[in-house]
Amino acid sequence: MTQETLSRSPIGSLIASKRRRREAGAAPETKSRPLTALSGLQLRLARTADATFEGHAFDPAEPERRLVVELLLDAVPVALERCERFDDSLFEQGPGDGCHGFRFALHPDLVAGARLASVEIANLPGGPRRSVDLLDAPFEPSPSPAGGVEWLGGLRLGGWVRRPADGATPLVEAYVDGERVAFARADRWREIGDGAAPRVEPAFLLTLPRFLADGSARHVELRHCGRQLPGSPVALVAFADALEADLLSRADLRDEAARGQLFDLACPDAVPFERFASFDARFFPVSATQRLGKPVALAVIGEETRGRETLAGPALKADGSWTGATLSSEDGPTSFGANDLVRFLEGAGAPSPVVVFLAAGAALRPGALARLASALENDPAADIAYGDLLLRMEDGTLHPLMLPAFDEERFLEQGSAALAFAMRRGAALKAARRGVTELFRLFLAPLENGAGRGTHLHVPGAGIVLAAPDPAVLGPVLQAATLAHFAERGIRADVDLRAEAVLPAVRMRRRMAARPATTIVVDACGPDGPAEIGPCLEALEATRMRTGAGILLVTAPLSEERRRAFELDGVPVLEALPRESRAARLGRAAERAETPQLCFLDPGLRPLAPDWLDELTGRLAEPLTGAVGPTIHSAGGLVAQAGLVLRPAGRHARAFLDRRAEDAGYGDVLRVARQVSALSGACLLTTRTAFLAAGGFDPQLFPEDGGDIDFCLKLRALGRRLVVTPDACLERAGSAVRPEGEPRRRLRERAERLLFARWPEAFACDPFYNPQLDRGPVPYSGLAWPPGAIRARRPTVAQPRHLPPGW
Template identity: 35%
Template sequence: MNSALPAPSEMVAIGVPMACGVRAAFGASGETGFSGFVMDPEDLTRRHVVELLVDGVPIQVTRADLFHPALAEAGIGDGCYAFQFLVPAPVYASATRFEARLANVDEVLPLTEPVEPAGEAARGHVEWLGNLRFRGWVRQPGSGEDATTPRILVAVDGEAVIDVPADRWGGAFADGVLQPVRGFDVELPQTLADGRLHQAVFTIAGPAVGSGELSGEQEIGAEPAVGNGPPVGGGAVPFLAFADPMRALLERQFPEDGSDRHPEAVRIDLHEKLFPRSLPFTEYEAWRAAQPPMPALVLPEGAAADQLALVFLGEDALDLSFGALQGEGGQWVAGAVPSDGAKANFDPAPLGGFMAGEARNSTAFAFLPAGARLLPGAVARIAQALADHPRAIMLFADVDVEEADGTVWPLALPAADYERTLEQGFAARCFVLRTPALRTALKRGANSVFRLANFLYDFHPLPVGAIVHLPGALARVPAACLRRGHAALNRATAEHLAATKQIARQAIAIGECLPAVRIARAPPRERVDLVVDAASYPALAERCLRAALPALRRVDGELIIILPPGKVNPALAPLLSPLPKVKVLQRSNPRGAEIFNAVVAGAEGQSVIFLSGAMAPLNEDWLDELRCRLEGRDTGAVAPLVIDAEDNVCDAGYVLGPNLDVVRTFAGRRISDPGYGDLLRVAHEVSALSFDCVAVRPALLRDLGGLDGLRFPTFFAGIDASLRLRARGKRLVMTPNAVVRDLAPGRIGTAALGRSPLSAARARELRSLRARWSTALAQDLLYNPILTREGAPYSALCWPPVRPAPRIAEPQPPQNWPAGL
């Protein structure tokens, strides 16, 4: 039995009200199928579970979360409230009665006219495999083995590029049933491997390209291509692809053998498996040699290159620094000023003399330690960046770090990071200041490269484009020099905090590759609420509270605890009774976004710290650390370092972009590991947080609209909220000085989903995340583009080598779309 979709105006009328408060529909669909929808008008974030009974015996169970366009058109949430069952033909033929019930409610869904949901499981699925490869399947109702093979038309950015036959029979699980489907596998043309974000739409091709005259893959030429119906998988699939020079090089060198048959192909394939689209750091010199050639300097018409002054701090190894300048083109002048052993402090008088003398015509000054060597073309890169970014006041660049034995490794930096600048001064060893800014800094008493590097942050807010990052090394710096300068950094940070009237204390910390200090802002005199979600993990609530409450008692804060309904666990009473301020919320079906938004809506404190009931803080000052970091300017949220029972990192923030997904930073590393660039030793900004344990300001979250539990009910609500905060210019900070232990590391959000039913739910949310944040996912400004874009972040170099353009840390707005679309 089949029927056309009901009109949107009829949809709510078809949804019959049930005693439990939901509206539902259920009817026959297809040859041996049944479908319908279930929704709660009072809570559109909720998804219900439905059982199918045949002659009174339950045979299938499914979640009502398929997309139904008619529900979306009627403005009902996101339209994802439909379900579908497919009954095996022998069972269908012998059965006499079919009915559907809400699981755990024992209430029969009302029988209505036939309803055909247009969910993903009913149409098909597309999966991006990385680079230019896609795999998917389609299922057309009523099609059998003798049916015409459907063809899939692929359009990229609105233009048809290729069509392929869905000629592979296979099976796909949908609604708990293994169904026969038509599969396809396609690799898009290499012209799309250009490093830019694209959108691919897959549809079933019409007669213009779907006739029997075509066979195999066919790129679209003059013949027009037609795609019928909605996109396979429900929408566009974003992808990002890069060229493959290793294979191309093999084909050029050995065209007669064929790249697949040549013996070197085996080693290339093995390398691709071990390091997909990446190269280990040990091959950095070879990676640099394979970089694209440096483009020629291009200045505006009629303009001449300004003179650059190169200032080297210190006197030893100057022969290496000046020797590297031989043959360097462009307009430049170089000099040295006396410095301390760390090559960080300087006397402003000799620098002023150099500025007034040999460098009097220079429009910008570059600062490096003596012994550092500019790489070929560095002066031209600086000149080009200054010409392309006339509003830039400061440029800073990555550096190559050279150990005593000659080993070289890259220090790849973010586009900007205020918190890390204060605690690490990461940009101070290779940066450029425009001359007027340098004069102002010297008048204000700057006498170290760390103070020059953080001087611009004295002015708030900085105009967009004031600071520009040059990815890719500009100079080679001795490792011993890079590790020094703790005292100079400590003083420079204190001077900046004083200049900006931030009350804080700081102390020298331990850094492996860079100097480090720890800052502690003064605790705010305001109310703080600690929210503990003990309903999701009631068995772990006692351990969580025993670890968390001592810090709360010291600040006289209020505890808001979410518990399951019924009698309170007697073990919690001794912990809760001594607290002067306790609020208990009971939830029978706790969902993260719902609880979060409910607490934010009624919070009375100026700051709120959310703590999952599956987490236990490990250090006494964890709460002070989070709330004091929240006092930092433009800070939107602060999170601690999360470790598991074996002291392995399981949450230190997220990196955006590997396969247009989000990946946890440093997951699996030991807590004693300093992390790449000492990131696990200092507080720093991250692109996204999970919100499992986070400090936020309720007023800011209310203004943001809370967490989007409608589009991101399970996996990505915190990621989405993080990106919305960053789009408003707010910073997200991860501090390793607050450490909490995850008592249930196998829970949702940290588990490897594999083929579990949750993997499909995650995939749906990921598509929504990509639709809203495709630009941010394609360009993570806190992650360096020379690092790997696949696998574990900070673990390798990207492949093929790139020569990235200069970057500006500016807000990346979302691409908003209506629910249901």
């Protein structure tokens, strides 16, 4: 949680800081650090963890030179590293920038049994050597940086700090001109990749107070335990709303608004969820023109007394003409009598083209009724409109639940949107006459008629306050409704309650007459691929035995002996051609495979349970599902992949990287299956027919990066769904943080530009991510300031734009 602590008023702080700068003069004296006279090569080695060795190598005569050191275990060389890490102690002692440190993070098995660790300058016979006795020497404090900080855009700063020995949650403080203006607890997580031994450290998100968003450049110091974090001070600039809006407000700078828009996309601002009240007041003001154009029927479902409270709400008095009734049934808290609904809609509600259904106890906010009704009036193809919710907890606090565009998989397993929605009167009558008597099922009723997913409209904006649903009460109700929905559609499925959910949730498993045959395509042509082949095939053996899936190994050319060994084990090999791109070789693999399903798998992933492929196959059994992905965990126990969130300018962000594997995620979304706009190619199940029909991974436009996202968007343009499930979990061996060299970075940036040029509408507003949520690099971490486009939307994507090859 981010909090602000001001020693004086914001205005007073600004005046005081300006006075200090004026009195100090324009060029304050720079304090020099004392230097210690060093001579000869400086070499230090310390053991800072079981399999971690750190130190520095430095030549005072050549402070700009970066040496290379070699680590030996019992006189056997095991690793090399260039000394370029920052070493705080070295910086304090001598000349240079202090970036002469090294850190070896070895696999624990490599250190087990060793007695002596040594380090020496590589290729320098007779040079100095430092050693550590692995049996007796104690661990020493690490000289490596104790954290890091970066600007995320606007007034948002993010980073990490080293975990304290006592396990307490670290406190990070922000200072501007010597004044503490904000602080935050490091209550999130980040994986710090160092060789084969990644570690998980506390991470933080800090939001500065809004008075600093005045268009002036700032330098912000981030401190932990009184010391600045590496990367501090951070230079930033922020605007009251956005740079584009600021430029448009100035007559002489309106022509620069387009450039301002680019800045806002690159450096988006956000505020924590705790500041919803100020966010709502700024961007969703109550308008006197938000009144009902036509009469609306209001059906409150549930207990009579609470229903009357809803109908007596103060916001309804300002919403114009409406008529309401409370409908209840002994069958459950969200049930009603079908005949009662028909009588209401044919009687008092007959003049109303739209009926709004609310759970008893809900409170409408000003303008909410008009916004839902007008969304249906303006879109003849839609039957249902729903908005975002404010959940009232037991202590009275309100928490915004920002929902996606219609997500069938999520709303089948978590019926959060079904407690408040608007529906056309004719569609509601049709459902009631078919015997639909429950809110969760009524929300999905258009699908039972064979209507497409386009009948549901999402209207961004939290217009309805609900008491937080009780899973113990509503969970069984949702379970029964989902089973009845499947039965009406002729789908055989098992539906079970999910435990430990904050919101009512179920797990559904579609039954299959027969399990389709699957080929698991393992692409081992990457840098770590050859070393991962053996462990990967061993980890997949249980899956092969359980499902009968085949494996196709894509690898660099092998010796004839090794190739035959793989084929004797039932693993055919497809050798990559010289300089063949990833997209091209996976395309050849798909053509060679003869099974109905293809599962592309990174060799560094390990299934956490043998039924992972069964879960993916069950999700893919739904006819309109184009691809399915699992949830991937890091070796450190964090979420590494849980679907991709599309960002403007062709970028994407992995959701929930700052969460532990057991975390429920924002709105419990890590506990239920859900739809996303794109899946990672690290593990992706699709049908061979769909892969070939959509053109697979495009080798011309996206030879290495971006092909998986482009393929996913092609499936979505064809009307197919992309699903990520929490019930199939894989773990990435080693570090999920991979160093990116300059050539790879340029390829990635080019892929981002091409993706944006090809799919501009999809990246401008991800339909499965709410436009009110933070658009920075950490999805689901706050509220966007300002929000994205606030308009009614469907989960559709425009057709791709043609790009000539080579552009």
